[in-house]
Amino acid sequence: MPLPWLHLTVMEVGSASEVGAERVGAMVERAREALKGWSAVTVNLGRVLYHPEAIVLAVEPDGGLDGLREGVQGATAEVLGKDFAQEGDLWSPHVTLAYSTAVQPAAPVIATLGRRLPGCEVTIRAVTLIDQRGPERDWDWHPLATVNAVR
Known part of the structure; x- marks a missing residue:
């Protein structure tokens, strides 16, 4: 995986065109409010996890990014309400190193x-809302907004 594409997905919402520009803007504002004053979070990557389609590094310690994710989820749920299907407790934060193509x-x-x-x-200093267009592996990302840590 090329360095510029390394990322840690906090949650998926849907495409910006499905959500709509007005609700995307509202999600960003709610996220800014929810994460106001948040501190950068340092985690460790080292434990290798194998998936049939990828090799990933797990985020440690377990739960290290839960507060950040809860803030993002809460802000999103406020705006999308019933339209938003939360992913539940199955989140396994990771950074993908490689995808299998065969x-x-x-x-x-x-x-x-x-x-x-x-x-x-690794220190997480920002959360960026992106619009990913096309198949995941094409990496056609378009940043829509970023919320930075204050300390």
Whole structure:
């Protein structure tokens, strides 16, 4: 995965065209209010997780980004109400390193990478709302707004 595309998805809402410009604007304003005064969060990436379609690094400690996510979810739910289907407690924060583009045995990859890489501390200093157009792997991202940490 090229460095500019590394990201950590906090939640998915739908396309900006489905949500509508007015509600996108309202979501951004509510998120700014909900996250007003939030501090940057430092997490660690190192534990390797394997998915049939990807290799990812888990965010540690568990729950380290829950407050940030709850703020974003709450702001979104205020605006979208019943139209917004929350993802529940199944969120597993991670950073994707690579996607699989073919069916292949996992054992050689797991044997090479193992279950843990040297830890990498990462500080989350901003949350960006993006409009992703087209298939996920085309990475046609269009930032709509960013909320920065204040400290």
